[in-house]
Amino acid sequence: MTGTVPHPGARPVERRIHVSQGVEVSALLLEPPRPRALYVLAHGAGAGMRHPFMESIAQGLATRGIGTLRYQFPYMEHGRRRIDPEPIVLETVRAAVEAGREAAGGRPLLAGGKSFGGRMTSRAAAGPALRAGTPPLAGVAGLVFLGFPLHPAGQPGVSRADHLAKVDLPMLFLQGTRDTLADLALLEPIVRKLGDRATLRVIEHADHSFHVQKRSGRTDDQVLDELVAAVAGWLEARA
Numbered sequence: 001m002t003g004t005v006p007h008p009g010a011r012p013v014e015r016r017i018h019v020s021q022g023v024e025v026s027a028l029l030l031e032p033p034r035p036r037a038l039y040v041l042a043h044g045a046g047a048g049m050r051h052p053f054m055e056s057i058a059q060g061l062a063t064r065g066i067g068t069l070r071y072q073f074p075y076m077e078h079g080r081r082r083i084d085p086e087p088i089v090l091e092t093v094r095a096a097v098e099a100g101r102e103a104a105g106g107r108p109l110l111a112g113g114k115s116f117g118g119r120m121t122s123r124a125a126a127g128p129a130l131r132a133g134t135p136p137l138a139g140v141a142g143l144v145f146l147g148f149p150l151h152p153a154g155q156p157g158v159s160r161a162d163h164l165a166k167v168d169l170p171m172l173f174l175q176g177t178r179d180t181l182a183d184l185a186l187l188e189p190i191v192r193k194l195g196d197r198a199t200l201r202v203i204e205h206a207d208h209s210f211h212v213q214k215r216s217g218r219t220d221d222q223v224l225d226e227l228v229a230a231v232a233g234w235l236e237a238r239a
Helices: 050-062 088-104 116-125 159-166 185-198 220-238
Strands: 015-019 023-032 037-042 068-069 109-115 140-146 171-176 200-205
Touching: 015 068, 015 088, 023 088, 023 171, 023 200, 037 088, 037 116, 037 140, 037 171, 037 185, 050 068, 050 109, 068 088, 068 200, 088 116, 109 116, 116 171, 140 200, 140 220, 159 185, 171 185, 171 220, 185 200, 200 220
Parallel strands: 037 068, 037 109, 109 140, 140 171, 171 200
Antiparallel strands: 015 023, 023 068
């Protein structure tokens, strides 16, 4: 995806995020000249923060005045295939959110991400209800999921969404109609049950990577623009 033309002057700045003793990860802070919000953006399970989709969505959001803080999970930072144990993943999410809160300087703070990264952010947000003594994501105004992975491909189920009822934050779900990791017939009732704090935006013809086939009559760039507009519009509505 090439997406929306980047905002002039919107260039990523390298950051380091301290997670725990001996554990640090890299991050990229991208802010437009007059940012009105910051989105702490986690990557998917199989691709890091520099993946073209991550770069495109960050640049697109910058054109709407939304900065992004992209970051790595430790396994991706060190080139490992095996995903870190969940406690380490959640600790990384919380450390990234803390870094994002400092960078936001009082502006609205969003969190979430692509697929696995978004789901793990919601797990961190449900922390106090999942495990005693686990801190919440303080200061976060809402969660944005870029393709919530409701179930493995070909294995429909809803157990990955059980914790969402414990998330006391507004949530935006951006889901493609061809997403094999989220059967909309299963996801839509979940979102309805969450009530006013959840919004589902369906992206026609898009798969889990938000790619569209040529025969759909749409382009990946058009889908990217729709994603960016959906996030910006949801943020404005919440404000």
